[in-house]
Amino acid sequence: MANFDPNEHPHIRFNPLKDEWVTVSPHRMKRPWQGQVEKPQESEVPRFDPKNPLCPGVTRPNGKVTPEYDSTYVFTNDFPALLEEGPEPAPSDDPLFQAAAGFGTCKVICFHPHSDVTLPIMSKEEVRAVIDKWAEINVDLGKKYTWVQIFENKGSINGCSNPHPHCQVWASSFLPNEPMVKNRTQKQYYTKHGTPMLVDYVKKELQKQERIVLQNDHWVWLVPYWAVWPYETMLLPQRHVLRLEDLTNEERDALADITKQLLTKYDNMFEVSFPYSMGWHGAPTGPQLKDDNQHWQLHAMYYPPLLRSATVKKFMVGYEMLAQPQRDLTAEQAAEKLRNLQDIHYKLR
Amino acid sequence: MANFDPNEHPHIRFNPLKDEWVTVSPHRMKRPWQGQVEKPQESEVPRFDPKNPLCPGVTRPNGKVTPEYDSTYVFTNDFPALLEEGPEPAPSDDPLFQAAAGFGTCKVICFHPHSDVTLPIMSKEEVRAVIDKWAEINVDLGKKYTWVQIFENKGSINGCSNPHPHCQVWASSFLPNEPMVKNRTQKQYYTKHGTPMLVDYVKKELQKQERIVLQNDHWVWLVPYWAVWPYETMLLPQRHVLRLEDLTNEERDALADITKQLLTKYDNMFEVSFPYSMGWHGAPTGPQLKDDNQHWQLHAMYYPPLLRSATVKKFMVGYEMLAQPQRDLTAEQAAEKLRNLQDIHYKLR
Numbered sequence A, B: 001m002a003n004f005d006p007n008e009h010p011h012i013r014f015n016p017l018k019d020e021w022v023t024v025s026p027h028r029m030k031r032p033w034q035g036q037v038e039k040p041q042e043s044e045v046p047r048f049d050p051k052n053p054l055c056p057g058v059t060r061p062n063g064k065v066t067p068e069y070d071s072t073y074v075f076t077n078d079f080p081a082l083l084e085e086g087p088e089p090a091p092s093d094d095p096l097f098q099a100a101a102g103f104g105t106c107k108v109i110c111f112h113p114h115s116d117v118t119l120p121i122m123s124k125e126e127v128r129a130v131i132d133k134w135a136e137i138n139v140d141l142g143k144k145y146t147w148v149q150i151f152e153n154k155g156s157i158n159g160c161s162n163p164h165p166h167c168q169v170w171a172s173s174f175l176p177n178e179p180m181v182k183n184r185t186q187k188q189y190y191t192k193h194g195t196p197m198l199v200d201y202v203k204k205e206l207q208k209q210e211r212i213v214l215q216n217d218h219w220v221w222l223v224p225y226w227a228v229w230p231y232e233t234m235l236l237p238q239r240h241v242l243r244l245e246d247l248t249n250e251e252r253d254a255l256a257d258i259t260k261q262l263l264t265k266y267d268n269m270f271e272v273s274f275p276y277s278m279g280w281h282g283a284p285t286g287p288q289l290k291d292d293n294q295h296w297q298l299h300a301m302y303y304p305p306l307l308r309s310a311t312v313k314k315f316m317v318g319y320e321m322l323a324q325p326q327r328d329l330t331a332e333q334a335a336e337k338l339r340n341l342q343d344i345h346y347k348l349r
Ligand SMILES: O=P(O)(O)O[C@H]1O[C@H](CO)[C@@H](O)[C@H](O)[C@H]1O
Pocket: A035, A314, A315, A316, A317, A318, A319, A320, A326, B153, B159, B160, B161
């Protein structure tokens, strides 16, 4: 029988951070596509739209006016999923019917006053302003809340309801599922090995190089060994860093650089503004600021849904929802494809 | 302060089966929708399409001919994600780079020779033939494989590439993530309480009645307390049953009845053939057939993506991917809405 080749032979891979497996089916790359084709994205976004609540000077549906901002702008979501206070469910002693209080706040961060720019097109200084805002809000909301989830939904194919460059921040009194699991796995690893899991992981990936897409003096951008989405990537500092606010001035500048570079590659993939959901995970905050969180390492995840073209996406349905995520393209093939893409944005060529 | 009302006040709920939480934001029901609108589904599917590989008598792209079947028809997927054999990855002692063999087989079950029928429109006898086929394939593939995942992706909005009524069966040598977690949680509950979790759960829901959509002598169809998707439902036998093949003749007939009834309600919701991913979970098979699996209870899950209309779906993106699922409509509101829908299919009125 032939030797095992990860780019040829089906196998499963383990994600030590989420304590989960992914099914990898590289032999299936040649399958014809007969499924749903998405609408191409709106090609031209106007710089200013008097009906867009995120544009400077526009009156939002609730009567509040978005000010004439000229860099980033933060405000509380007009329809927040979490509220700062309210009645709490009574405690229940039935293990099958458990509810708990879930307080929090939901913010929107506009990245730039213009609707027609995106992070890879913005100047390095403008991206740096976004990074500083992320760090600042993590400190502000982290005073009170256990978890501050900074995330960006980009592209209408990805459920984003507004093309203006922005992200959201949902801070909560509870530790949500994903960071709860990562807290457990990173703690177990740290207890066993005495070093943070993701610091070790980055060191090993830097030696292997096969899944690295980009690196600079302070950061590494890679396709994780256990990636689920076709072009899923992970961005990590080379140093052990717990939270966004702990990044030095040089690390923030280097983060602005590598962010522009990677998002340029993403956009160049199908010559379209690449849709994704991204977010930051770092050590918990609020009451957990005083705990030992040395097992944590700051990292960002990018989950882009596109598979074959600007209009064909990967559906995480059926088998994925009921059993386990499945991918065709391997992590190594995705990394190579991303590495080989041009470094100059297709719109700037 | 007002008393806590689950249909008014945000809270979080626990899913004891998946050991996870869901964020419930009922106050957000009035949020305006500005996001992506999906293409309406193809309204007319031809009964026979000479290019559709699932239709009787059609030659598939790989040269095989689908026979002139007149009830259900099972064949091996022409592009299976899992293969029956092949080289295996070498064992690794690095906890961060773990791969394992993943063998299996992928089948397609056509429900009916006609492309223009769906389960709620089919006769009771035709639905019963599908149920018998599910039980039969669980026995057949369960002889060898640890997990036999029967699932249906329905609707192009849900990634289904073929409108012909069919489901898929992916059987694997490994226990995938979802059943692995459910195996653990059900075992823990059984060890602690001496009764199967889901048998207890159904008894309690039958007493409460507030999340029951349909019930008959043998089955209960409900919106689980911890539902994530807007109209997510769960279908369970009233008796303790480990696997599909253990269902009696009467239970299978009653399952055909309730399946037609619920799917009729689903279709009547937006007067469209309601998209969903569904699947069956029962006790593991293969080498685990000889283990004690009394903690397991057979159940089916339905995960429909639609939220507000036939063209507006719930996106599980950003916060959901990075932190925790979030819903606006409560499980109780969804159950009431489903209960109140007509029992006669809109196409048959
Ligand atoms: O096999 P199909 O219907 O072509 O493909 C669909 O179902 C599979 C199993 O749920 C998924 O992995 C695919 O992403 C989805 O498009």
